[in-house]
Amino acid sequence: MAQQINTSNDPYIIVSSDSHAGLQCEEYRPYLDSSVHKEFDEYVNERHENRRLTEEINGEYVEEWESTNAEGLRGAYDPEVRDKELDADGISGEIIFADGDAVTGMESPPFGAGLAAGQITDPRLAFAGAKAHNRWLEEFCATSPARRAGVALLPITHGVDEAVKEVEALAGKPGIKGVMIPTLWHEASPYGSDHYDKFWAACAETGLVVHTHSGEADFPSYGENIAMYVSEVAFWTHRALWQLLFSGKFDKFPGLKYCVVECGSWWVGDLLWKADVNFGASWKIKKMSSRMKGLLTKLPSEYFGESVFIGASTMSRYEIRERDRNGIDALMWGTDYPHPEGSWPNTAERLETDFQNVSIEDTRRLLGLNAITCYNLDTDGLREVADRIGPTPEGLNQNSELRTSPTAKRDGRWWFDEYGIEWKGSESGH
């Protein structure tokens, strides 16, 4: 597992683990099965009404955001504009999710089949919307497969067999590297049940990484209260992780990878501490062990960086400091382009300040290497772009003498020593 990481001043290959693309909603029509065109017209009207309401509530903000960034926002669907924006941000490659427009939702795939897929109740519409986006995404990623890794939409809660067929249709398509499932399973079987096993098997075989992405949460409990949503959305987004991990799916389907996106990384370390201790070292296991026997072959934290990755988007400086605890081999930085929550169009400035005290090895992992491992990306193709537009360690104001401590990972995962849990990996995590 030892990997020699380039500590020279060569440019960083930056892969944004979280970006978005999508057509303006009307434009999905040609990609959509004609049997749902009537429902689609209603959906488009509903989108326009939603935009009108958003403008009513928060018009000043919408106007400012859209007028300041008019050109760059077109990169949500225009490959040439997109490449210019990526270049200016220093981004070589990106993992691309649906829903280009996070402000008024005008680039949502038909019937809300993107980040809001769990809200759809009609399986027919769920799959029709997902497939329309997927067909467009294939074309979009094929315009530059080294830079664009697309994440297709798979509403598995609405039908496992149909989802498996769609995975087979996506396999090997240039630039398609993953699938996104609904964040919540609602009334369907939970993800840890056996119900979806055919789907996990198909993803493991085709090498498509499974994702949940921040968006949905328990909306009925919040009413209009945005703070409750913000406080809970990470939980709802990463919930699928425990379902997959603790039901033993990563052991049952070798090659299966899961990545949780845009819900930060601050929650990882504490939950891994709890999980490792409860199922590896604590006396509490006496009360619980009989029900967990044989499910996992490793400690929960040992799945991170192999089966589990974190698309942590524009990490806070706090999260960058805590990288060893949360997973130096699992965390992937991202811009969230073209959403306003992210670093675009000011990514360069952000990188210049946030990574000053990070070693070059660790920076290379967080900004690109982990994503290359997770998605099996085209390193040569990416390096070609990076050589042209990637920022260098000097450009990020980094001290080239700074090295990752040989015991960094073990030190970060403090619970191994504190609870006397056997440490099996390399101590630096590399």
Add this chain to the structure above:
Amino acid sequence: MAQQINTSNDPYIIVSSDSHAGLQCEEYRPYLDSSVHKEFDEYVNERHENRRLTEEINGEYVEEWESTNAEGLRGAYDPEVRDKELDADGISGEIIFADGDAVTGMESPPFGAGLAAGQITDPRLAFAGAKAHNRWLEEFCATSPARRAGVALLPITHGVDEAVKEVEALAGKPGIKGVMIPTLWHEASPYGSDHYDKFWAACAETGLVVHTHSGEADFPSYGENIAMYVSEVAFWTHRALWQLLFSGKFDKFPGLKYCVVECGSWWVGDLLWKADVNFGASWKIKKMSSRMKGLLTKLPSEYFGESVFIGASTMSRYEIRERDRNGIDALMWGTDYPHPEGSWPNTAERLETDFQNVSIEDTRRLLGLNAITCYNLDTDGLREVADRIGPTPEGLNQNSELRTSPTAKRDGRWWFDEYGIEWKGSESGH
């Protein structure tokens, strides 16, 4: 707010913020309205069947736990035994929840009206079971009101008016200091809605502290998988906090206090960082602010230690180290007596190791002072007990020279300086 804390070697007044008591299930019969006796007999049979199953699955553990601790476990309902156990553990006072038996559930209030109250579907049974326990708890706490602060059961999801009447019946009863509501609201209105306002008002007026306590979670999603439950139960337990805080209940009902119990404290700091930043300092607020205007009068973290407290039970050493971040004025240590997850009957040993590097001031806060503030306890009565049985700083192997840094609290809540949020409290939090 400045409070002079005794840094001498005087014994600690330890108040366990989390302990349990209850009759063996059959014994609740005399406290129960006769109209539900028939259903009660069925319930008792079901409890015995549940015990039989638990023994089948995990018999060795049950046998070992119960035989080793036979005498002390009787303290769940026998005041004399209980006092002896508290004395031996060095505990002066305690906050008492239902469900004495966490291993086979034989001391659950009628119909599961304790920690599993949310699972009851019939309002009649929910209130009958709760009131039976409450009437017994009043007697139990009256045997030593300075030491025993009881938390009564209030199934508010089954009826606000009936809950308000029960609060009025509990007001002023010696030793009754709080009420516990169901952890989950299930199909009822969420706690942040206006639906329960009469109840919050009644609690604020009577000074009864509102609690949620670890126990319930989203069981249908876990099947038999205990690890999923363990990984999520904290979320489900503290979820009510955001409902109350962000809906402005603490501003609307001055005097209302909420305490979340036995779900640790490790999650507090990160969520407060997020909440303070999102609703106090970040540019993100531009996208959200219009929907949060006027709801809160303070930053989320500023409600901790005044309106919000954390019954963090037997904190890990990690959580003790992180006390300033998570709330040096809100955290309350506890034994969880007589549950096996806690420190009993080895509390003395636990305290001797875990607080070695903590200042005497901070130790006094975590072990007792914060609970005295939260529940308005009888300090003189407690001191009398502590003088007899409380461990001293020397007994906890503490260095009497160790002082709390004057900027400890501000340093712990690192996000104030890092995000440029105005700091309004005293820097030590005292």
